[in-house]
Amino acid sequence: MTTAMLFGTFDIIHPGHINLFKQAKKHADDLIIIVARDKTVKRIKGFFPSLPEIDRKRNLEHFDTSFKVILGDLDDPYLAIREFKPEVICLGYDQKEFTDRLEHVLKEEGIKAKVIRLEPYKDKIYKSYLLKQKLKKKEFDISKRLESEMNKLKDEAKKDRKKQEIEAIVENQDGNEEKEATDPADPIRISAVRSKNIIDKEKTRRS
Numbered sequence: 001m002t003t004a005m006l007f008g009t010f011d012i013i014h015p016g017h018i019n020l021f022k023q024a025k026k027h028a029d030d031l032i033i034i035v036a037r038d039k040t041v042k043r044i045k046g047f048f049p050s051l052p053e054i055d056r057k058r059n060l061e062h063f064d065t066s067f068k069v070i071l072g073d074l075d076d077p078y079l080a081i082r083e084f085k086p087e088v089i090c091l092g093y094d095q096k097e098f099t100d101r102l103e104h105v106l107k108e109e110g111i112k113a114k115v116i117r118l119e120p121y122k123d124k125i126y127k128s129y130l131l132k133q134k135l136k137k138k139e140f141d142i143s144k145r146l147e148s149e150m151n152k153l154k155d156e157a158k159k160d161r162k163k164q165e166i167e168a169i170v171e172n173q174d175g176n177e178e179k180e181a182t183d184p185a186d187p188i189r190i191s192a193v194r195s196k197n198i199i200d201k202e203k204t205r206r207s
Contacts (some may be wrong), residue, residue, distance in 0.1 A: 001029045001030060002027075002029050002030070002087040002088065003028055003030045003031075003032060003084065003086045003087055003088070003112075004025070004027050004028035004030070004031050004032070004086060004087070004088035004089070004090050005031075005032045005033075005034065005080065005081065005084065005086040005088070005089050005090065005099075006021070006024050006031060006032070006033050006034070007033075007034045007036070007072070007091070007092075007095070008020075008033070008035070008036065008092060008095075009035070009036045009041055009050055009056070010033070010035060010056050010060055011056060012048040012050065013049050013059055013063060015121065016120075016121045019121035020090075020092065020118055020121070021064065023090070023118045024088075024090040024118065024121065025089065027088045027116060028086075028087060028088050029065075030068065031066070031067055031068070032067075032068045032069075032070065032084055032086060032122055033055045033060055033067050033068070033069045033070070033079070034070055034071075034072045034080050034173070035053060035056050035060065035069060035070070035071050035072060036049075036053075036072050037053050037071055037072050037073075037074055038052060038053045038076065039074060040072060041078075043162070044097055048205070052187075053071055054071075055065075056143075057071055059123045071075040075154055077098040078098070078101070078102070078105045080108070081105065081106070081111065081113070081127070082105075082111075084177050085109070085111050085160075086111075086113055087112075087113055087114065088113060088114050088115075088116060089102070089106075089113050089114070089115045090116050090118050091116065091117050091118065091119075092118060093116065093117060093118055093119060093120040094120070098132050102115065103115070111123070118153070166170075169199075
């Protein structure tokens with residue numbers, strides 16, 4: 001039984017990674033995947049991955065239960081090689097990190113592993129950073145659409161409230177006019193007040 005070892009961040013598992021797994025499994029019976037730690041990614045790339053290391057590890061385990069998935073060591077990037085002594089070490093087509101001393105470590109440990117550079121798969125499309133940019137743009141577009149829809153709903157709500165206020169005012173005015181037109185007490189009361197005023201003025205004049 002031969003064992004191949006593969007290294008990477010595996011932040012977002014995409015078809016490029018799947019092709020990488022297929023290529024690696026062609027060279028051995030078992031595949032061990034070493035997942036880069038969060039702090040290691042930050043030190044190399046200058047930023048943390050989107051997913052924490054434990055989630056990235058779990059995603060790979062769920063993707064294929066035959067994978068043996070291990071978190072890399074924070075201090076020694078070659079520790080897994082020393083421990084498991086794989087027959088094959090698979091490197092990504094553009095992988096540069098920790099490869100400069102790889103041959104030296106293998107010779108030092110007496111590990112006769114074959115180092116293979118895997119082929120790229122649609123690398124202009126399936127690169128994690130490119131996919132992240134697309135996701136961010138998509139999230140931004142969705143956010144803008146939601147904001148636009150919310151503004152429309154707010155405007156419609158304002159118009160509805162204004163319409164209801166106007167209808168209430170009109171209804172109130174109509175009610176008052178109807179009351180004035182139908183209430184027989186109003187003209188009698190007005191006439192009585194006027195008559196009283198005339199009498200009071202006459203009394204004042206005579207006195």
